[in-house]
Amino acid sequence: MQKYNDTTYAILGILTTNCRSGYEIKQFIDNSLNHFWKISYGQIYPTLKKLEQEELATIQAASQEGKPDRKEYFLTEKGKEVLKDWLEQPLKQLPVERNEVLLKLFFGRHQTKKQSLYLLKDYKQKLENLYQTYEGIEEGIARYNNNHSDAKYWLFTLDYGKRVTEAAIAWCDATIKAL
Amino acid sequence: MQKYNDTTYAILGILTTNCRSGYEIKQFIDNSLNHFWKISYGQIYPTLKKLEQEELATIQAASQEGKPDRKEYFLTEKGKEVLKDWLEQPLKQLPVERNEVLLKLFFGRHQTKKQSLYLLKDYKQKLENLYQTYEGIEEGIARYNNNHSDAKYWLFTLDYGKRVTEAAIAWCDATIKAL
């Protein structure tokens, strides 16, 4: 079975959610996957084109009232199979996540403590903002989307974000003290 | 002030640690930064070349006994300044870390529970292995490098890795239960 990149699989997956056009896919990502997956239009449209070439999806032109025409993509049987195969494969290996703050902290060891503290406090602040963003989204889901079929999975991914962010904040506190 | 990419800054930083050649830089990364920063030779050598062109570093050929010749790089005043400027700048924004497991879990909502469980258990296993790796490195530092000037900072970065990994493991457990 031919291999595709993760962006292709992501778009294949999104096409199962009744998102049909490039524009809609972008919106879906920005609304639902934003905290662990981003894709730009520069990837979306070329990938959609490729999906059709590879016969993983078909195109249908659709005209709408009060809005410009758009192209709707539908998974083919082959497309569904390719997606399923990918879903069944576990992670090959954990990716290394680059962390600019850790890098700076490391090289800041001959710098002033003040500098490192500033770095860490700023990082902590950004993490706290992120945490609050997660909480806000979570509340929104609980209030308005509780019976949406995706709600459960949104909450899983948000929970991941919250837990990891919380751990990072705790590390900031501990490191600020230990400096 | 001209901007460079993070790889350039990372190498600039490593050059302050008495690593002088491309080969040595690669070793340093693999030994010390491996869990939050990776660079391949395909980046290192072209970047070093560029450092000299930009007058951020100078080259000195060095012959060694019993080993092939090598090129030693030394930061110029300009190089030190560029590094310092970068170190002083806080994160522009938190990067989005792609997470393939979350993506699959999300799209697996119409898949079988068995499939999602398999995915999560495998992920948890990999995280636990990583955690143990961190603990092993930590012990090694405590035993052999306790008075190395970098030891404190190695431990900070390891602590970060451990905390975040631990949080991810806890999420796996919680999500496996909630599925």
Next chain:
DNA sequence: GTTCGCATGTAAAGAGTTACATGATTGT
């Protein structure tokens, strides 16, 4: 008429990995 949201797309630049090529020196 202009701004906003919807909609599709491409070109160029930048970032990064992988695979390959080369060669010195040491030890077996």
Next chain:
DNA sequence: ACAATCATGTAACTCTTTACATGCGAAC
């Protein structure tokens, strides 16, 4: 001879972002 380690480098490829270009329809 040979493998291992030390050492430097490049070319091709893949992936991603950014900036730009275009145009429809609605509302003000």
